[in-house]
Amino acid sequence: MIQSLLIANRGEIACRIIRTARRLGIRTVAVYSDADARALHVRQADQAVHIGPSPVLESYLVGEKIIAAAKETGAQAIHPGYGFLSENAEFAQAVIDAGLIWVGPNPASITAMGLKDAAKKLMQDAGVPTTPGYLGEDQRPDHLKQQADAIGYPVLIKAVAGGGGKGMRKVDAEGDFLDALASCQREAASSFGNDQVLLEKWVTNPRHIEVQVFGDTHGNVVHLFERDCSLQRRHQKVIEEAPAPGMDAETREAICQAAVRAAKAVDYVGAGTIEFIADGSEGLRADRIWFMEMNTRLQVEHPVTEEITGQDLVEWQLRVASGEPLPKRQDDLSINGWAMETRLYAEDALKGFLPSIGLLDTFDLGDAYRIDTGVEEGAEISPFYDPMIAKVIAWGADRDAARRSLAATLADTAVWPVKTNAGFLVKALEHPAFAGAILDTGLIGREGDALMPPERPSAEALADAAQALMPGRGTGGFRLNAPPKREALFLLDGQPLTVDWRDSGDAVDGDAVGGDGEDAVLIAEDGQVWRLSQWRVEGSVGGGASDGAILSPMPGRIIAVAVTAGESVTKGQKLLTLEAMKMEHSLVAPFDGIVAELKAAEGGQVSEGALLAKIEKGDQA
Structure with missing residues (x-):
């Protein structure tokens, strides 16, 4: 049996390999880039070697550095995990030529x-x-089109060196073929250095x-x-x-x-x-x-x-x-039995599945049957690598038991402030077609809108979370649609929200899962997580967009201010632009009025909930 093993990978697969190697008594060596200096796989291994800057082309994809690290640490073998160099025949041969054991084909x-x-x-x-399809060497566009015509539409164009969905185009009609071919070849050349394609009959x-x-x-x-x-x-x-x-x-x-x-x-x-x-x-x-x-x-x-x-x-x-x-x-x-796995990504389904980066202040995956992950609470999700942060696995005696168990685990997931696709996964698992095993690869594409998670918590969950922020108020409760005696203004993910307060009534069970400060609580519901914080409580609502207060929705930097104090503005007019999470957010006037206060300055850093401007209703000049 191998006695020492270098793992030429990172994240959850590196941790997964370490787990088995440790059980077998095998010494493990991790490699890491600048971004992964404090990563979980680095701490779990018996030894770790720094191999370069954060970009993969300067670290995890540099085979010479990895082989040198193996020799330096006395490792007998190299396990490539998946991705990176795992299917690189030249690297596999270089490992063997160096006198090391290649854990692979x-x-x-x-x-x-x-x-x-x-x-x-x-x-x-x-x-x-x-x-059925075409695998020939003749790559002339006209010849490829003739072959596609003979196969019959729809056809699939695939890069011969492709993978991960790149260099692939479905063509539904004869007139679309040449444009799709050109696009596919450009992408293939850019991604794989090879623009050759094959054709396949599209399976309906x-x-x-x-x-x-x-x-x-x-x-x-x-x-x-x-x-x-x-x-x-x-x-x-x-x-x-x-x-x-x-x-x-x-x-x-x-x-x-x-x-x-x-x-x-x-x-x-x-x-x-x-x-x-x-x-x-x-x-x-x-x-x-x-x-x-x-x-x-x-x-x-x-x-x-x-x-x-x-x-x-x-x-x-x-x-x-x-x-x-x-x-x-x-x-x-x-x-x-039956097993199911979902890939938990650091991405925001409600924003087009954009990757979400930052510190994992909260990372709670609930009572899962099995979790394979390479991160932990307090870790940082960087922009340099794949956004998958965990694999959540369930087992059951039959398919429905496994599906229900997995959906329940994801529904209880609480990750903050990094966004995840847990809410989207819950929707997918509970979709009638998936639940009934009516499957095909186009299901998500057809049902996309139906699989989107809610943009805000339920009224019951909001009420319960608001109650948690108002100690000493009795067992009454917040109601979103009841005659108020007082109104409290909160920030839900930095956006103003008013919640009615009543002095009596039955308490509402909700899904508040704990606070991240004296004046904030996290709401976890069906895989989605929101942060509710108290801004101020008054006899009448004040401070939000409803009364003209423009608040920062998140920490960030002011990159543009489009108005001046005393200026007249119209509803929807851009007031200023905030840059946060590498995205620009425009803040606009909630109604016609005058800029009564302007506290934002170009280049200034602002915190979540900070008052940036105040618009007052009135006659415009």
Whole structure:
């Protein structure tokens, strides 16, 4: 068995590998960039080596630095995780040439499966079904268009060196082909340095089915059953599950044996995934499932396979790399229950899924069955790397039990002030089509608006949170739509909000989850999190946009002031511009009036809730 291991990766996969290595008594070495100097994987490893500045092109993608770190620390082997250099055949060969153990497939296998067109030809020769299409060398636009016309529209243009949804275009009509081809080739050249494409018949009701395979150096290859990764957004997987819904024994045997043939065709060693596209219009059928590509590494979604088989795939990788035979034979493997995984991203679904960066002041993922993460409370989410901050995994006796468990965990998630997609994931898990296993890769695209989380908490949750900020007021409660005796002005994520206060009435159960200061409380509801803070309490409402007070919605810098004190303004007129989180926010006049106060100055830093200007109603000059 390997005694010391360098992990050429970061974040949750580095922590995941360390966990297994530690259980096996293997010494671990982490590598880190400037941005990751205090990262969780750095602290969990037995030793850590700095490899450069924060950008990946100067650190995690510099193979020479990683090999040097392995030699410097006496590591015997290098595990690449996934992403970065994990499918780089040249790096794999360099590791081997340096006298180190490469925890992954042979470089020749990586090369064989690295280009989609060559891989599909290889699979055809091995008797693995492939999607109808064009794989030829003739890349002239007119010739490609002729081939697309012959295949029949819609067709899919795919970069042969592509991945992650880049270099891919669906073409619905003949007249759109040449423009789509040019766009696809530009993106492919920019992303992969290769503008060659292949064509595939577009599958009308596509499902993404993949099979986990494993090979050793003794000629053994097994499969660990299938996963369904059909729920996708812009070709990126959102929710993965195992086994695949609607998969009968006959179809499972056909697809899994095809995957084993594919792995054997390239003398595969280690963990790999054979990805298939299925036409689900008539359910899953063996004659309607075709090879797409092979991922020659461990997959992000490998935990769902681990949960239904009871196997540790990282342990399998390390044992195989040490020269041992596979831990299990095919007949020893079986499916137990159902597992689902979601990818929790630091992004704001309500702002077009823009990445969200900053410190994780609160990071509570509730009572999850399994969490794979590389961050913890107090960590910083930087702009340099993928925004995935955790994988949340659930297991159940059947699909519905796993789905409900996962939705409940995400609903209780509280992360602040960094935004996450937890609310979006809850909506996706609870969508009737997904709940009923009516799946295809276009579901999220069609149902996008229905999957958006709420922009503000429910009235009950707001009332409960407001009550928590008003101690000593009895067991009455706040009501948003009741005759007030007093009104309290709060800030909800920096925006003014009035809540009515009544001296009597039943208390309301809500979802306030704790404060982040004397005058603030976090509201967590269905995966969304808001910060409610008390600004002031008066006999009548004052201080918000309703009375002309312009407050800073978040900490930031004033980059432009468009008005002067005493100036007349009209409703909607821009008053000033705030820069925060690398975005510009325009603050406008709530009604016609006069700028009675102007406290903002260009270049000034302001805190959340700060009074920037005051507009008073009155006659305009």
